Amino acid sequence: MRRFLLLASALLVSFAAQAQVKVDDPWVRATVAPQKATGAFMQLTAAKPAKVVAASSPVAAMVEIHEMKMDDGVMKMRAVDALPLPAGQAVALKPGSYHVMLMGLKAPIKAGETVPLSLTVEGEDGKRTTVEVKAEARGR
Numbered sequence: 839m840r841r842f843l844l845l846a847s848a849l850l851v852s853f854a855a856q857a858q859v860k861v862d863d864p865w866v867r868a869t870v871a872p873q874k875a876t877g878a879f880m881q882l883t884a885a886k887p888a889k890v891v892a893a894s895s896p897v898a899a900m901v902e903i904h905e906m907k908m909d910d911g912v913m914k915m916r917a918v919d920a921l922p923l924p925a926g927q928a929v930a931l932k933p934g935s936y937h938v939m940l941m942g943l944k945a946p947i948k949a950g951e952t953v954p955l956s957l958t959v960e961g962e963d964g965k966r967t968t969v970e971v972k973a974e975a976r977g978r
Contacts, residue, residue, distance in 0.1 A: 858885045859923065859959050866940070866972035867933075868949040876947060877904075878938035878955055878973050879931050884923035891920045891966070892958035899942025901955070906934050915939075923959070950977040 864880035873922045882890070888937040893901040913934075922934055923929055938955060948954060955971040 847935045858961070858967070859883070859888065859957075859969050860885075861871045861957075861969060862928075862972050864955070864971045866947060866953045866973045866975045868870050868951075868975045868977050869943060871946050873946065873956050874943050875939065875941045876943065877933065878940060878953065878971075879940075880971065880973065881928050881930050882921075882923055882957075883928045884925060884959070886961060887925045888959050889920040890923065891960045893938050893955060894958075895953060895955045897912055897944055897947065898940035898952055899944070901941070902939050903936065904939040905936050916958065920960070947975045949975050949977045 862881040862882045862883070864878065865921050866878045867876045878895075890903055893903060895901050903921050904915050905917045905918050906913060908914075917939075918936075921929065921931075927934070938957075940953075952976075953973045953975055955973055956970060957969040958966055959969055960966045
């Protein structure tokens with residue numbers, strides 16, 4: 839009985855950590871044959887202050903969190919170390935702004951496919967959890 843209670847509490851703690859970041863409308867831009875990179879987009883809402891510190895996907899060799907912004911009249915894209923998630927505020931990852939960049943694609947991504955993503959989220963206490971995302975590939 840004690841082992842059952844320990845397992846149940848571990849599962850509840852894990853579920854509570856997962857529930858701390860809500861993911862809405864995740865999608866990935868579909869690609870064409872020679873294309874080796876694409877973006878993933880979604881809306882993230884954290885119950886408590888947190889930050890996305892890493893991302894991965896089995897469909898890409900490298901996955902990074904990127905930001906696009908104007909710099910001296912030129913739109914520039916760069917990787918960021920972390921994406922802040924203020925408590926209770928939706929953070930939009932969208933074209934022309936913050937997004938998840940999938941690079942070194944292992945195969946083209948066709949519209950309608952499901953692309954798995956893992957986001958590593960770090961809370962203010964330094965504890966990290968993984969949020970699993972299933973993003974639908976949409977046409978260009």
